[in-house]
Amino acid sequence: MKLKIFSVFVVFFLCGLLFGSPENTFSIVNPYDGIAWEKVVQYKANLHTHTTVSDGKLHPQHIVDIYASLGYKILSITDHSEMNKNPGNITYPWENFRNLVTSGGKSGLYENRDSKLMGMLAVPGREISQEHDIGSYFNVSIDINSAKKIEDVIESIEKNQGLAVLLHPGRYYFTDDWYVNLLKKYPVIVGMEVYNQGDRYPGCKIIWDNVLTKLMPDRPVWGFSNDDAHRFEHIGKNWNVFLLSNLTMEELKHAMKKGQFYFAYCPDASNSTPAIIRKIEVDNKNMLIHIEAINCSKIEWISNGKIVGTGPEYQIKTSDGKVANYVRAKLYGSDNKSVTELQPFGIQKKRLIEMQAKLD
Secondary structure (H helix, E strand, C coil), X not given: CHHHHHHHHHHHHHHHHHHCCHHHHEEEECCCCCCCCCCCEEEEEECCECCCXXXXXXXXXXXXXXXXXXCCCXXXXXXXXXXXXXXXXXXXXXXXXXXXXXXXXXCCCCCCCCCCCCCCEXXXXXXXXXXXXXXXXXXXXXXXXXXXXXXXXXXXXXXXXXXXXXXXXXXXXXCHHHHHXXXXXXXXXXXXXXXXXXXXXXXXXXXXXXXXXXXXXXXXXXXXXXXXXXXXXXXXXXXXXXXXXCCCHHHHHHHHHHCCEEEEEXXXXXXXXCCEEEEXXXXXXXXXXXXXXXXXXXXXXXXXXXXXXXXXEEECCCCCCCCCCEEEEEEEECCCCCEEECCCEEEEECCHXXXXXXXX
């Protein structure tokens, strides 16, 4: 009799954990978990730009010098592979600029740059066009000559221990399900551009939210903001801010995988005052996310593509139908024009096995 009563108690206790109050039923998957905000350095980065090695108007050394003058510490020159006539079809390393030729085959126009002396991290990258443009990073040599479809490109990046980003998705006419299936199949694709060359493809934001709604929290898709610069006037409106202890390729790659960065878009590059994140705190017991930022005039919380709250703190309520399986924050700068966006926070239902573990 006692055993039967105890069994009934266990069943009711587990049900209470699974279906009871939000703090017991759900947890927040925080991409910034483990970040020591008072210790990490916030590094400004652009991961999509072009030079005269492909279809850009500026020489590689000029691109590097301009970004350095604007305070960028991480830069990837992503010249189009099909236009790049250099070995490996890549504009890298910076110390070899002198030996590179233009897309027209001209030589002797470039000057070397020493990334270490400049205090910058030069990231090997390229833009590969196959159905959908892909940003390929961290691999110096990949085989794209035999690539007949986008899957071939992604598998080659994966084989060479690189990472991929879907570039300007708002430029194309692929369905949300096309993106969802591709992202499910290839974890090596860490995210997609939400802002490109200012905000020239507003559809990027819509696609991002639609994909997050279908994939989160199990398969996060990180957002990026890049200049995609081809001319001088394209430079300085977009950037990513990586939270790193050290400016190394290993730490950057880890941050890109984990979503430990945020990104910004500033319409007026020379007079913008975007919000800067100082700290993010997550309280799983009360399902709260709190943001500390400077230069911030307003914060919007977005879920399922809709604004579900405002202010520096947001309490996730899973029972009111407003929040789906993620929430993200959009911060407006003190100029009310520039925006800073965080990576999505997943909202995950705790599993029965996790509840049972608490009883042991």
